[in-house]
Amino acid sequence: MEHALSPATLAELRRPRPYPAVSVLTPTHRRKPENAQDAVRLRNVVAEAKKRLEADPAVTRERRTDVVAQLDQALAEVDLAHAEDGLAIFAAPGEHQVWTLARTVPERVVVSDTFLTRNLVAAQASERPFWVLSVSADRITLWNGGPERVVESHAGGFPMTRSLDDPDPERQERVGDLPSTFRDEQTRHFLRDADTAVSALLREHPRTLYVTGETAALSLVDEIGTVTRNAEHLVHGGLAHASPDAVWQAVRLLVAAHDRKVADGVAAELENARGRKDYAAGLDELWRSATEGRVRMLAVEENYRATVRDDGDHLVPADSGDLDAREDIVDEIVEQCLETGAEVRFLTDGALADSERIAGVLRY
Numbered sequence: 001m002e003h004a005l006s007p008a009t010l011a012e013l014r015r016p017r018p019y020p021a022v023s024v025l026t027p028t029h030r031r032k033p034e035n036a037q038d039a040v041r042l043r044n045v046v047a048e049a050k051k052r053l054e055a056d057p058a059v060t061r062e063r064r065t066d067v068v069a070q071l072d073q074a075l076a077e078v079d080l081a082h083a084e085d086g087l088a089i090f091a092a093p094g095e096h097q098v099w100t101l102a103r104t105v106p107e108r109v110v111v112s113d114t115f116l117t118r119n120l121v122a123a124q125a126s127e128r129p130f131w132v133l134s135v136s137a138d139r140i141t142l143w144n145g146g147p148e149r150v151v152e153s154h155a156g157g158f159p160m161t162r163s164l165d166d167p168d169p170e171r172q173e174r175v176g177d178l179p180s181t182f183r184d185e186q187t188r189h190f191l192r193d194a195d196t197a198v199s200a201l202l203r204e205h206p207r208t209l210y211v212t213g214e215t216a217a218l219s220l221v222d223e224i225g226t227v228t229r230n231a232e233h234l235v236h237g238g239l240a241h242a243s244p245d246a247v248w249q250a251v252r253l254l255v256a257a258h259d260r261k262v263a264d265g266v267a268a269e270l271e272n273a274r275g276r277k278d279y280a281a282g283l284d285e286l287w288r289s290a291t292e293g294r295v296r297m298l299a300v301e302e303n304y305r306a307t308v309r310d311d312g313d314h315l316v317p318a319d320s321g322d323l324d325a326r327e328d329i330v331d332e333i334v335e336q337c338l339e340t341g342a343e344v345r346f347l348t349d350g351a352l353a354d355s356e357r358i359a360g361v362l363r364y
Contacts, residue, residue, distance in 0.1 A: 005099075005120060005121070005124040006204060006205055007204075008204075010117065010120075010121065013090065013097075013115050013117050013120070014114060014115070014117055015114075016113050016114055017092040017093070017095075017113055017114060017115070018063070018092065018093050018113075019058060019059070019063075019112075019113045020053060020056065020058075020059050020063065020064075020067060020092070020111045020112070020113075021090070021091075021092040021111070021112055021113055021114055021115055022049050022052075022053070022067060022071065022089075022090070022091045022092065022109070022110070022111050023088065023089070023090055023108075023109070023110040023111075023112075023115050023116035024045055024046055024049050024071070024088070024089040024090075024091075024108075024109055025045075025086065025087070025088050025089075025105045025106065025107060025108050025109075025110075025116070025119060026038075026041055026042055026045045026086070026087050026105070026107045027041075027085065027086050027087075027104045027105055027106075027107060028042075028080065028083040028084065028085060028086060028087050028100075029083065029085070030083060030084060030085065035080065035083060038080050038083060039080055041107070042075070042078065042080070042087065043075070045107055045109060046071055046075050046089070048109050049071060049091075049109045049111075050068055050071065052109055052111050053067060053068065053111065056111065063093050066093045066094065067091050067092065067093060070091040070092070070093075070094075070095065070096035071089065071091045071096065073096055074089045074090075074091055074096040074097070074098050075089070077098050078098055082100070083100065084100045084101055084102045085101060085102055085103055085104045085105075085123075086100075086101035086102075086103055086104050086105035086119065086123060087099070087100060087101065087105075088101060088105065088116075088119065088120055090115040092115075099120055101119065101120060101123035102123055102126065102127045102146055102147050103119070103122060103123035103126045103127075103302075104303075104305070105119045105123070105328070105331075106119075106305075106307075106320065106327040106328055108327065117335070118328065118331045118332055118334070118335040119328055119331050121331070121334065121335045121338060122328075122330070122331035122334040122335060125334055125338065125344045125346065126302050126346040127146045127147055128146075128147075128259065128346065129144070129145060129146050129205075129207050130145040130146075130207050130208040130209070130210060130255060130258075131143065131144065131145065131153075131198070131201070131202075131205075131207055131208070131209045131210070132145055132150055132209075132210045132211075132212060132239075132247060132251055133194065133198060133209065133210070133211045133212070133228065133231070134211075134212045134213065134239035134240040134242070134247065135191065135194070135211060135212065135213035135217045135218070135221060135240060136213060136214075136217065136237070136238075136240040136241065137164060137181040137182065137184075137187055137190075137217070138161060138162055138163065138164045139159055139160070139161045139162075139240040139241060140158065140159060140160040140161075140190070140191070140194045140240060141158060141159045141239070141240045141241075142154075142155065142156065142158035142159065142198070142201075143244065143247050145210075145248075145251070145255065148248070149244065149245075149248055150244050150247050150248045150251070151244055152244060155201055155205075156197040156198065156200060156201040157197055158194075158197065159240075160190070160193065160194055160197070162186070162190055164181070181216075182214075182216040182217055182219070182220045187220070188220065188224055191217075191220055191221060191224060191225070191228075192224050192225075194228070195221070195224070195225045195226055195227060195228045195229075196226075198227055198228060199226055199227045202227055208232070208258060209227065209228070209231040209232070210231060210232045210233075210234060210251055210254060210255070211228050211231045211232070211233050211234070212233075212234045212235075212236045212239045212247075212250065212251065213235070213236070213237060213239075213240070214235070214237040215235055217237075218233050218235060221233070232254060232258065234250065234251060234254055236250050262345065263345075263347050263348070263351060266297070266299050266345045266347060267351070269297060269361055270299060270355070270359055270361065273361040273362070278361060278362040278363075278364070279359065279360070279361065279362065280295070280359065280360045280362055281352075281355040281356050281358065281359040281360075282355070282356040282358065283306060283308065283315050283329060283330070283333070283356070283358060284314050284315045286298070286333050286358055286359075286360055287315055287329065287332075287333055289360060289362055290333045290336040290337050290340070290342075290360075291336060293340040293363075294362045294363050294364060295337045295340070295342045295360045295361070295362060295363070296342055296343070296360075296361050296362060296363045297342060297343045297344075297345065297360060297361040298333070298334065298337045298342055298343070298344045298345070298358070298359075298360045299344075299345045299346075299347055299351075299352060299355075299358070299359050299360065300330060300333075300334065300344070300345075300346055300347070300352070300357065300358045300359075301346070301347055301348070301349045301350070301351060301352050301357045301358070302346040302347065302348060302349065303349050304330055304349070304357045304358060305328065305330055306329050306330055307319065307320050307322075307325055307326065307327045307328075307329070308325070308326050308329045309322060309323075309324045309325050309326060310324070310326070315329065330358065333358070337360075342360075
């Protein structure tokens with residue numbers, strides 16, 4: 001199942017497909033007992049997608065057979081034991097993808113000539129992803145972090161490893177003892193190579209970077225690094241060889257402190273925008289501003305969802321399944337803002353209680 005959404009991957013997902021391109025979305029659950037019905041619900045929504053294809057006169061028999069086979073393959077790849085809060089299956093002639101989302105989605109089936117990506121985009125933005133680089137003298141490990149966990153990443157050529165065996169045993173006899181590992185020139189090159197690799201990775205996947213290691217390791221990072229020098233440091237050895245859970249337990253307080261700092265900055269920015277009269281709040285106002293490309297920074301509570309319909313002048317509350325209902329208007333606003341270059345920040349529930357749970361700073 002796919003998880004990391006890069007700009008290049010998103011562009012590929014958004015390109016037009018031969019009709020029919022099927023998007024299947026369903027909420028899932030991380031833990032028992034809520035996840036007991038996930039498998040049944042998933043099979044039912046995929047069955048609904050197949051029924052839609054069967055009833056669509058614009059779908060040829062050959063293409064229907066192809067896409068149904070793609071849906072079956074995607075269903076077989078779903079691993080609900082590692083489910084998050086939502087699941088998206090994309091299937092078109094000759095291809096399929098399965099995406100796990102850390103944000104709930106409405107259950108729905110869409111048949112079009114493009115995949116429905118807005119829930120995927122909003123889920124990725126809400127995750128507040130980060131990188132953890134764990135440094136030791138013989139191994140440098142990269143961890144991909146998100147809500148409540150990290151997983152080891154093999155992006156950028158990580159993990160990087162090397163042997164600590166002295167290639168010149170006569171040198172020890174001449175010097176009398178080996179120098180400190182983190183004063184060794186080979187170690188300096190090792191860390192510099194890691195810094196270069198992370199720099200390239202951050203250009204493609206920009207996010208907060210945390211670096212962990214012993215004091216000597218972090219001192220060397222400060223001395224020779226570029227992006228690693230400016231990262232947030234945590235003095236904690238052994239994490240380059242540790243389990244994902246051990247890394248998460250070590251960094252979670254640092255991540256929480258960073259999130260609080262960001263939230264405080266967002267609150268201050270919104271308050272300043274009120275004084276400058278370039279502030280907007282509420283779905284109706286933000287939807288209009290987002291479609292006009294006027295939003296510079298959007299703040300939204302992480303679990304805020306709303307179903308509305310457009311009556312021509314305003315967005316009004318609607319029930320799921322109503323004619324012309326927009327079931328994921330918050331995700332639509334998030335995607336539209338990101339499309340026009342806005343910064344999007346997700347805050348804890350209640351943080352925007354006085355702003356109808358969604359607010360923004362306008363460009364003009």
